[in-house]
Amino acid sequence: MIKIPKGTKDVLPSNSAKWHLVEENIKKLAKKYALNEIRTPIFEHTELFLRGVGDTTDIVNKEMYTFLDKADRSITLKPEGTACVARSFIENGLDSAGVMPVKMYYETPVFRYENPQSGRLREHHQFGVEIYGSASAYTDAEVISIAKDMLESMQVANVKLYINSIGCADCRKKYNEALRTYLANSLDSMCPQCKERFDKNPLRILDCKEDKCKLVTKSAPRILDYLCGDCKDHFDKLKHTLDLMNILYTVKADIVRGLDYYTGTVFEFVAEDVGLTVCGGGRYNGLLEQIGGKPTPAVGFGMGIERLLQVANADLIDSATPNVPTIYFAPMQEYYDKAISLTAMLREAGISADTDHIGRSLKAQMKYAGKLGVRFVGILGEDELKQDAVSIKDMQIGETQLVKIADLINYIEKKVN
Ligand SMILES: [Zn+2]
Numbered sequence: 001m002i003k004i005p006k007g008t009k010d011v012l013p014s015n016s017a018k019w020h021l022v023e024e025n026i027k028k029l030a031k032k033y034a035l036n037e038i039r040t041p042i043f044e045h046t047e048l049f050l051r052g053v054g055d056t057t058d059i060v061n062k063e064m065y066t067f068l069d070k071a072d073r074s075i076t077l078k079p080e081g082t083a084c085v086a087r088s089f090i091e092n093g094l095d096s097a098g099v100m101p102v103k104m105y106y107e108t109p110v111f112r113y114e115n116p117q118s119g120r121l122r123e124h125h126q127f128g129v130e131i132y133g134s135a136s137a138y139t140d141a142e143v144i145s146i147a148k149d150m151l152e153s154m155q156v157a158n159v160k161l162y163i164n165s166i167g168c169a170d171c172r173k174k175y176n177e178a179l180r181t182y183l184a185n186s187l188d189s190m191c192p193q194c195k196e197r198f199d200k201n202p203l204r205i206l207d208c209k210e211d212k213c214k215l216v217t218k219s220a221p222r223i224l225d226y227l228c229g230d231c232k233d234h235f236d237k238l239k240h241t242l243d244l245m246n247i248l249y250t251v252k253a254d255i256v257r258g259l260d261y262y263t264g265t266v267f268e269f270v271a272e273d274v275g276l277t278v279c280g281g282g283r284y285n286g287l288l289e290q291i292g293g294k295p296t297p298a299v300g301f302g303m304g305i306e307r308l309l310q311v312a313n314a315d316l317i318d319s320a321t322p323n324v325p326t327i328y329f330a331p332m333q334e335y336y337d338k339a340i341s342l343t344a345m346l347r348e349a350g351i352s353a354d355t356d357h358i359g360r361s362l363k364a365q366m367k368y369a370g371k372l373g374v375r376f377v378g379i380l381g382e383d384e385l386k387q388d389a390v391s392i393k394d395m396q397i398g399e400t401q402l403v404k405i406a407d408l409i410n411y412i413e414k415k416v417n
C-alpha cells in the first residue's frame with residue numbers, strides 16, 4: 001500500500017470544515033483591515049531563500065526541500081512565506097504603483113525537512129500578513145492588532161503578546177560586540193551551533209533551545225539597552241500605539257526570531273495554557289533590498305494554521321461540521337425518478353438536497369440518512385405520490401408530516417429559518 005510521506009497530513013472530508021472556519025475568519029479579517037491576498041508559487045529559485053531568509057538560519061542550513069530540476073536549476077519548496085511575497089512585490093513593481101502601503105495576506109503550505117522526533121509537520125500551512133511601504137510604528141501596531149484579532153476570532157484562550165526590538169544594523173553592531181564580550185568565556189559550555197553563531201550572528205544564540213545555552217544567556221546584556229535614538233523612539237511609539245489600541249503587551253528582551261531579516265520590532269503571541277507560540281512577526285526593513293529591490297520598510301507576521309487549530313476553542317472547532325443535505329429523499333425504488341426530480345427542484349431553490357445513489361432499500365436509506373445527520377427525510381411511497389405529496393420526517397423532533405409537493409420548498413425554508 002502506498003502511504004503518505006512522513007511529516008505530512010491529509011485533511012479529510014470530515015475535517016475540512018474546521019479549515020474552512022479558519023479561512024472564513026481570515027477573509028473577514030482581510031475585509032476589516034483592507035488586506036488583499038497574494039498567491040505565489042509553491043517553489044522558487046533556491047537563491048531567494050539563501051538571500052531572503054539568511055544562510056545562518058536552521059531553515060536554510062538544515063530544513064529546506066531543495067532539488068535540481070531537469071535543467072539543473074536549484075529549486076526549493078517554499079520554507080516560509082515572506083521571502084516569496086517580497087520577491088513578487090519587487091518583480092511586479094508593486095513598489096512603484098504609488099499606493100503605499102501595500103497591505104497583503106497569504107495562506108500557503110510551507111515545507112521544512114523537520115526532524116521526525118520534533119512532532120512538527122514537514123508540510124504545514126501558514127497564514128501571514130505583510131505590509132510594505134510604511135516605516136511607521138503605527139503599522140507595526142496594526143499588524144499586531146490583526147494577529148490578535150485572528151487569535152480572538154478562533155477564541156484561543158489566555159494568549160499573551162510579547163514584544164521586543166532588535167534594533168537596526170547600527171544598534172546590532174554595538175550589541176553584538178557586547179554580547180560577544182559577555183559570551184566569550186562561556187563559549188566552551190555551549191552547543192556546537194551556538195559556537196558557530198558566535199562569529200556569524202551572535203544574536204541568534206539568544207534563540208537557542210538548549211538548556212546549557214539558555215543558562216549562559218540568562219543574564220546576557222539586553223538589546224533594548226543598546227538601541228540607537230531612532231530605534232528607541234520607534235519602540236516607544238509602538239508601545240504608545242498599542243496602549244491607544246487597548247492591546248496589552250509584555251516587553252521580553254530575549255525574543256529575537258529565527259530569521260535574519262528582522263530589524264526593530266519583533267513580537268510573539270503565546271498561548272500560555274499550553275506554552276505554544278502561535279504567531280511570530282516583526283519588522284524587516286532590510287529584506288526587500290537584500291533580495292534586489294529598492295529599500296522598502298516592511299512588517300508582518302506568520303501564523304501556523306495547524307497550531308491555530310490545536311489551540312483554538314474546542315467547541316468552536318467542533319461547531320464546524322461537514323456539509324450534509326438539509327433534506328434527503330428516500331424513495332421506494334419504483335419512485336426513484338420522482339426523487340431525482342424533487343432533489344433537482346430543491347437544489348434549484350438553493351436548498352441542499354440529496355437522494356439515494358446506490359439502490360438501497362427504504363429501511364437502509366432511513367438508516368443512512370440518520371447516520372449523515374440530515375434534518376429532514378422525504379419519504380416517497382405510493383400513498384404520498386397519489387396525493388402529490390411527500391412524507392417529511394423532521395429528524396430533530398421525530399415527527400412526520402404530509403406535505404404537498406407544491407408547498408415543499410416553502411415548508412423547508414420556513415422550518416430551517
Ligand atoms: Zn538603531
Ligand SMILES: [Zn+2]
Nearest residue numbers: 191194208213
Ligand atoms: Zn546553543
